[in-house]
Amino acid sequence: QKEVEQDPGPLSVPEGAIVSLNCTYSNSAFQYFMWYRQYSRKGPELLMYTYSSGNKEDGRFTAQVDKSSKYISLFIRDSQPSDSATYLCAMSGNKAAGNKLTFGGGTRVLVKP
Protein backbone atom coordinates (compact mmCIF):
# COMPACT_ATOMS: atom_id res chain seq x y z
CA GLN A 1 0.00 0.00 0.00
CA LYS A 2 1.35 3.42 -0.95
CA GLU A 3 2.03 5.75 1.94
CA VAL A 4 -0.08 8.58 0.49
CA GLU A 5 -2.62 8.06 -2.29
CA GLN A 6 -4.28 10.73 -4.37
CA ASP A 7 -6.48 10.41 -7.44
CA PRO A 8 -4.49 11.89 -10.35
CA GLY A 9 -7.58 13.22 -12.15
CA PRO A 10 -7.95 15.24 -14.23
CA LEU A 11 -10.93 16.76 -12.47
CA SER A 12 -12.86 19.08 -14.76
CA VAL A 13 -15.50 21.42 -13.30
CA PRO A 14 -17.41 24.48 -14.53
CA GLU A 15 -16.53 27.88 -13.12
CA GLY A 16 -18.33 28.50 -9.82
CA ALA A 17 -18.56 24.82 -8.88
CA ILE A 18 -17.15 23.29 -5.71
CA VAL A 19 -13.95 21.34 -6.21
CA SER A 20 -13.51 18.38 -3.88
CA LEU A 21 -10.08 16.81 -3.49
CA ASN A 22 -8.90 14.10 -1.14
CA CYS A 23 -6.00 11.92 -0.08
CA THR A 24 -5.76 8.74 1.92
CA TYR A 25 -2.72 7.66 3.85
CA SER A 26 -1.47 4.62 5.68
CA ASN A 27 1.05 5.98 8.19
CA SER A 28 -0.74 6.68 11.48
CA ALA A 29 2.26 8.74 12.66
CA PHE A 30 1.34 11.61 10.34
CA GLN A 31 0.13 14.61 12.34
CA TYR A 32 0.67 17.61 10.07
CA PHE A 33 -1.30 17.87 6.85
CA MET A 34 -0.85 20.34 4.04
CA TRP A 35 -2.27 21.16 0.64
CA TYR A 36 -0.04 22.67 -2.02
CA ARG A 37 -0.96 24.11 -5.41
CA GLN A 38 1.44 23.64 -8.30
CA TYR A 39 1.09 25.44 -11.59
CA SER A 40 2.79 24.00 -14.64
CA ARG A 41 6.59 24.35 -14.46
CA LYS A 42 6.42 26.08 -11.07
CA GLY A 43 7.27 25.03 -7.52
CA PRO A 44 4.57 23.96 -5.04
CA GLU A 45 2.84 26.78 -3.15
CA LEU A 46 1.32 26.15 0.28
CA LEU A 47 -2.45 26.67 0.44
CA MET A 48 -3.57 25.13 3.70
CA TYR A 49 -2.00 23.64 6.79
CA THR A 50 -3.76 21.65 9.52
CA TYR A 51 -2.60 19.81 12.59
CA SER A 52 -4.27 16.57 13.66
CA SER A 53 -8.00 16.11 13.03
CA GLY A 54 -10.50 18.86 12.34
CA ASN A 55 -11.48 21.52 9.86
CA LYS A 56 -9.82 24.73 8.78
CA GLU A 57 -11.23 27.42 6.54
CA ASP A 58 -9.39 30.15 4.67
CA GLY A 59 -11.41 32.19 2.22
CA ARG A 60 -12.70 29.86 -0.49
CA PHE A 61 -10.64 26.94 0.80
CA THR A 62 -11.62 24.41 3.47
CA ALA A 63 -9.34 21.62 4.64
CA GLN A 64 -10.60 18.64 6.61
CA VAL A 65 -8.63 15.93 8.38
CA ASP A 66 -10.11 12.68 9.67
CA LYS A 67 -7.27 10.80 11.36
CA SER A 68 -9.52 7.90 12.36
CA SER A 69 -10.16 7.20 8.66
CA LYS A 70 -6.70 8.38 7.52
CA TYR A 71 -8.43 10.69 5.06
CA ILE A 72 -7.92 14.36 4.27
CA SER A 73 -9.91 16.66 2.01
CA LEU A 74 -9.67 20.06 0.39
CA PHE A 75 -12.73 21.92 -0.86
CA ILE A 76 -12.56 24.93 -3.14
CA ARG A 77 -15.75 26.98 -3.29
CA ASP A 78 -16.73 29.25 -6.16
CA SER A 79 -13.94 27.84 -8.31
CA GLN A 80 -12.26 30.13 -10.81
CA PRO A 81 -10.31 29.38 -14.00
CA SER A 82 -7.21 30.61 -12.13
CA ASP A 83 -7.68 27.65 -9.76
CA SER A 84 -6.71 25.33 -12.62
CA ALA A 85 -3.55 23.64 -11.38
CA THR A 86 -2.29 20.44 -9.79
CA TYR A 87 -3.13 20.10 -6.11
CA LEU A 88 -0.76 18.12 -3.92
CA CYS A 89 -1.45 16.83 -0.46
CA ALA A 90 1.54 16.48 1.84
CA MET A 91 2.01 15.28 5.38
CA SER A 92 4.62 14.75 8.04
CA GLY A 93 4.92 13.00 11.36
CA ASN A 94 6.76 15.58 13.40
CA LYS A 95 7.07 19.34 13.48
CA ALA A 96 6.90 19.98 9.79
CA ALA A 97 9.86 22.28 9.70
CA GLY A 98 13.03 20.31 9.70
CA ASN A 99 11.35 17.04 8.83
CA LYS A 100 10.45 15.54 5.52
CA LEU A 101 7.12 15.98 3.82
CA THR A 102 5.56 12.98 2.11
CA PHE A 103 3.57 14.08 -0.93
CA GLY A 104 0.66 12.54 -2.77
CA GLY A 105 0.94 12.28 -6.53
CA GLY A 106 -1.26 15.31 -7.15
CA THR A 107 -4.70 15.84 -8.69
CA ARG A 108 -4.92 17.93 -11.83
CA VAL A 109 -7.88 20.32 -11.72
CA LEU A 110 -9.32 22.18 -14.70
CA VAL A 111 -11.91 24.89 -14.10
CA LYS A 112 -13.70 25.75 -17.32
CA PRO A 113 -15.07 29.29 -17.85
Next chain:
Amino acid sequence: EPEVTQTPSHQVTQMGQEVILRCVPISNHLYFYWYRQILGQKVEFLVSFYNNEISEKSEIFDDQFSVERPDGSNFTLKIRSTKLEDSAMYFCASSTGGWTGELFFGEGSRLTVL
Protein backbone atom coordinates in the same frame (compact mmCIF):
# COMPACT_ATOMS: atom_id res chain seq x y z
CA GLU B 1 7.81 39.45 -1.86
CA PRO B 2 10.81 37.35 -0.84
CA GLU B 3 11.29 34.19 -2.84
CA VAL B 4 13.56 31.18 -3.24
CA THR B 5 15.61 31.45 -6.42
CA GLN B 6 17.23 28.53 -8.22
CA THR B 7 19.83 28.30 -10.98
CA PRO B 8 20.09 26.98 -13.59
CA SER B 9 16.50 26.62 -14.70
CA HIS B 10 17.52 23.79 -17.02
CA GLN B 11 20.74 21.83 -17.29
CA VAL B 12 21.62 19.10 -19.76
CA THR B 13 24.56 16.89 -18.89
CA GLN B 14 26.19 13.65 -19.95
CA MET B 15 25.94 10.57 -17.77
CA GLY B 16 28.84 10.42 -15.33
CA GLN B 17 29.35 14.17 -15.17
CA GLU B 18 29.15 16.21 -11.99
CA VAL B 19 26.33 18.70 -11.60
CA ILE B 20 25.84 21.50 -9.08
CA LEU B 21 22.40 23.01 -8.61
CA ARG B 22 22.24 26.32 -6.80
CA CYS B 23 19.64 27.90 -4.59
CA VAL B 24 19.32 31.18 -2.74
CA PRO B 25 16.84 30.62 0.12
CA ILE B 26 14.80 33.40 1.70
CA SER B 27 17.21 35.43 3.79
CA ASN B 28 15.82 34.96 7.31
CA HIS B 29 15.02 31.28 6.89
CA LEU B 30 16.86 28.67 8.91
CA TYR B 31 15.90 25.32 7.35
CA PHE B 32 16.77 24.36 3.81
CA TYR B 33 15.59 21.44 1.71
CA TRP B 34 16.00 19.70 -1.60
CA TYR B 35 13.13 17.77 -3.17
CA ARG B 36 12.91 16.23 -6.59
CA GLN B 37 10.10 15.33 -8.97
CA ILE B 38 10.68 12.83 -11.76
CA LEU B 39 8.37 13.56 -14.68
CA GLY B 40 4.88 12.25 -13.93
CA GLN B 41 5.79 11.14 -10.42
CA LYS B 42 5.48 12.45 -6.87
CA VAL B 43 7.52 15.19 -5.28
CA GLU B 44 10.08 13.31 -3.19
CA PHE B 45 12.11 14.48 -0.21
CA LEU B 46 15.88 14.33 -0.61
CA VAL B 47 17.45 16.18 2.31
CA SER B 48 16.94 18.81 4.98
CA PHE B 49 19.72 21.06 6.29
CA TYR B 50 19.89 23.14 9.45
CA ASN B 51 22.69 24.83 11.33
CA ASN B 52 25.24 23.81 8.69
CA GLU B 53 24.51 20.13 8.81
CA ILE B 54 22.10 17.58 7.38
CA SER B 55 19.16 17.06 9.73
CA GLU B 56 17.45 14.31 7.73
CA LYS B 57 17.95 12.56 4.41
CA SER B 58 16.06 10.00 2.38
CA GLU B 59 17.31 6.73 0.97
CA ILE B 60 17.55 8.46 -2.41
CA PHE B 61 20.22 10.76 -1.02
CA ASP B 62 23.15 8.36 -1.35
CA ASP B 63 26.89 9.00 -1.52
CA GLN B 64 26.54 10.52 -4.98
CA PHE B 65 24.68 13.48 -3.48
CA SER B 66 25.99 16.22 -1.23
CA VAL B 67 24.74 19.58 -0.01
CA GLU B 68 26.60 22.63 1.08
CA ARG B 69 26.00 26.15 2.27
CA PRO B 70 29.26 27.68 1.08
CA ASP B 71 28.42 31.22 2.20
CA GLY B 72 25.62 33.06 3.95
CA SER B 73 23.26 33.02 1.02
CA ASN B 74 23.71 30.02 -1.28
CA PHE B 75 22.63 26.42 -0.75
CA THR B 76 23.87 23.88 -3.27
CA LEU B 77 23.10 20.31 -4.28
CA LYS B 78 25.93 18.40 -5.94
CA ILE B 79 25.50 15.16 -7.83
CA ARG B 80 28.94 13.65 -8.28
CA SER B 81 28.42 11.22 -11.15
CA THR B 82 25.03 11.64 -12.77
CA LYS B 83 22.91 8.69 -13.89
CA LEU B 84 20.07 8.62 -16.39
CA GLU B 85 17.61 8.16 -13.51
CA ASP B 86 18.74 11.44 -11.94
CA SER B 87 16.81 13.26 -14.67
CA ALA B 88 14.15 15.20 -12.77
CA MET B 89 13.01 18.60 -11.58
CA TYR B 90 14.91 19.54 -8.43
CA PHE B 91 13.20 21.92 -6.03
CA CYS B 92 14.92 23.87 -3.32
CA ALA B 93 12.80 25.01 -0.38
CA SER B 94 13.34 26.95 2.81
CA SER B 95 11.40 27.64 5.99
CA THR B 96 11.74 29.76 9.11
CA GLY B 97 11.77 26.69 11.29
CA GLY B 98 8.55 27.61 12.99
CA TRP B 99 5.94 24.92 13.54
CA THR B 100 3.65 26.25 10.85
CA GLY B 101 5.63 24.13 8.47
CA GLU B 102 5.35 26.51 5.56
CA LEU B 103 7.99 25.52 3.07
CA PHE B 104 8.63 28.08 0.36
CA PHE B 105 9.67 26.36 -2.84
CA GLY B 106 11.73 27.70 -5.71
CA GLU B 107 10.65 27.25 -9.31
CA GLY B 108 12.95 24.29 -9.77
CA SER B 109 15.96 23.26 -11.81
CA ARG B 110 15.26 20.77 -14.55
CA LEU B 111 18.12 18.27 -14.93
CA THR B 112 18.34 16.17 -18.07
CA VAL B 113 20.97 13.42 -18.09
CA LEU B 114 21.82 11.98 -21.52
